[in-house]
Amino acid sequence: KPVTAFESDKVRALLVYLAVEMDRPHRRETLAGLLWPEQSERAARHNLSQALFNLRRAIHDRQVEPPFLHITRETLQFNPDGDQWVDVTAFTRRLAACGLYPRCQVNDCGSCLGRLEEALDLYRGDFLEGFSLPGSAAFEEWALLQQERLHQLAMGAARRLIWWYEEHGRDAQALRYARRQVELEPTHEEAHRSLMRLLARTGRRSDALAQYETCRQILAQAWDEAPSPETIQLYEQIRNGAVNARTQETVQQEDAASFAHQATPHTPSQSLFLSSRLPNPPASSQPKPAAPFVAREQEMAWLETHLQQALAGQGHVVFVAGGAGWGKTALIQAFARQAQDIHPDLVVAAGQCNAYTGIGDPYLPFREILDLLTGGVEARWTAGTITRASSLRLWAVFPLALQVLLRDGPDLIDTFVPGSTLLARAAAYLPDARSLASPATFSTAVDALQTLLQHREAHPEPLGTQQSNLFQQ
Numbered sequence: 001k002p003v004t005a006f007e008s009d010k011v012r013a014l015l016v017y018l019a020v021e022m023d024r025p026h027r028r029e030t031l032a033g034l035l036w037p038e039q040s041e042r043a044a045r046h047n048l049s050q051a052l053f054n055l056r057r058a059i060h061d062r063q064v065e066p067p068f069l070h071i072t073r074e075t076l077q078f079n080p081d082g083d084q085w086v087d088v089t090a091f092t093r094r095l096a097a098c099g100l101y102p103r104c105q106v107n108d109c110g111s112c113l114g115r116l117e118e119a120l121d122l123y124r125g126d127f128l129e130g131f132s133l134p135g136s137a138a139f140e141e142w143a144l145l146q147q148e149r150l151h152q153l154a155m156g157a158a159r160r161l162i163w164w165y166e167e168h169g170r171d172a173q174a175l176r177y178a179r180r181q182v183e184l185e186p187t188h189e190e191a192h193r194s195l196m197r198l199l200a201r202t203g204r205r206s207d208a209l210a211q212y213e214t215c216r217q218i219l220a221q222a223w224d225e226a227p228s229p230e231t232i233q234l235y236e237q238i239r240n241g242a243v244n245a246r247t248q249e250t251v252q253q254e255d256a257a258s259f260a261h262q263a264t265p266h267t268p269s270q271s272l273f274l275s276s277r278l279p280n281p282p283a284s285s286q287p288k289p290a291a292p293f294v295a296r297e298q299e300m301a302w303l304e305t306h307l308q309q310a311l312a313g314q315g316h317v318v319f320v321a322g323g324a325g326w327g328k329t330a331l332i333q334a335f336a337r338q339a340q341d342i343h344p345d346l347v348v349a350a351g352q353c354n355a356y357t358g359i360g361d362p363y364l365p366f367r368e369i370l371d372l373l374t375g376g377v378e379a380r381w382t383a384g385t386i387t388r389a390s391s392l393r394l395w396a397v398f399p400l401a402l403q404v405l406l407r408d409g410p411d412l413i414d415t416f417v418p419g420s421t422l423l424a425r426a427a428a429y430l431p432d433a434r435s436l437a438s439p440a441t442f443s444t445a446v447d448a449l450q451t452l453l454q455h456r457e458a459h460p461e462p463l464g465t466q467q468s469n470l471f472q473q
Helices: 009-020 028-035 041-058 087-097 106-122 137-167 171-184 189-201 205-223 229-239 248-261 273-277 297-311 328-342 364-373 378-383 388-396 398-408 419-433 439-458 467-472
Strands: 069-071 075-078
Touching: 009 028, 009 041, 009 075, 009 087, 009 137, 028 041, 028 075, 028 137, 041 069, 087 106, 087 137, 106 137, 137 171, 137 189, 137 419, 171 189, 189 205, 189 229, 205 229, 297 328, 328 388, 364 398, 388 398, 398 419, 398 439, 419 439
Parallel strands: none
Antiparallel strands: 069 075
């Protein structure tokens, strides 16, 4: 039956976070900082205790065996062996069982159609749609990242179902999932092209042409852009009667056009998940135009000197020190903007400390930086803390970051960045991998990541990684 005894949205948020992240225990100070970031650590931990008391009463935790929650003086964890059903877990497990998580071996898709279809049936909309927690930016960011991860998995499932049904000549079934794909992501041109192509092949030429017009209007409203040349070409082929029977050659040409369209990360009309998932952020969250930065020419020149040394292979640590309100952050932000304007390939990633929960999360700035370098850009972009251009540069560096992480920092996976999140981002990046100099290298890295996580699941380590190892990596 519905649970209605929550005293506040913070209690609901605590339940959601613990249920979705039930694979590990969470330190109390980390949870307190997540939900009450503006309060002192003592006050935040007191609020957490009160919220936990209400949560246990609301879900009748003391009346069930085994309990829903594992509780110690230091940590909280949702009991993965408890008598509960979590839709997010059911969704991701079905995808994992058929190999779509992070990517599906398409030759085997026929054996897992049922799981893919069940997963899409479970996906009823965006994660926590309509729920927000003002004043808890870290929770909001986590929720947005989960939303994007689950959305991309649903899109991947739809793409594989479309592919399998088309490959086996069952265009009517493929058409169903093409419609679902457009419903999930209206600004995704590849989804519109799949729907146009299938409508034409099932004898609905006028509907296919009307779908092009729908696509054109959506892109104009969201991006103020026209459809890509590939979409226009398909429209003209349908209009001229060139797409009236399904052939394997046509399918291959369409797939090739889709990958070619996504090859250049700086093309405004690209179909990367990053640019197609959302329109531009609302005006209230867009980065404001930078004010002229004056009286800091000497400091800017000093930073440029160090940047040139780094570009020459002599990177090192630089400290910008000064009292509160002296403009340290403004100086660094101004220099980052200037440097990216001068160096088109320069990638900037930043992390921050938390003044209230820093003792409980000393690696926070490093975790934030690693998250950005491994594709966690959309939450910052949507919030307006980084520009779209910076987001695209960071997204483009994801394959290299993944390879370096596996080679030099494997213990950081599932400590600094969740392995499941890396898999989801790898699945989102797969279409763009065709444009890499060595797509096979990226594919090998994804396979290595999946093997690593499977090994850890089968052989969990009894103790955590030594702090010295984490620091070194």
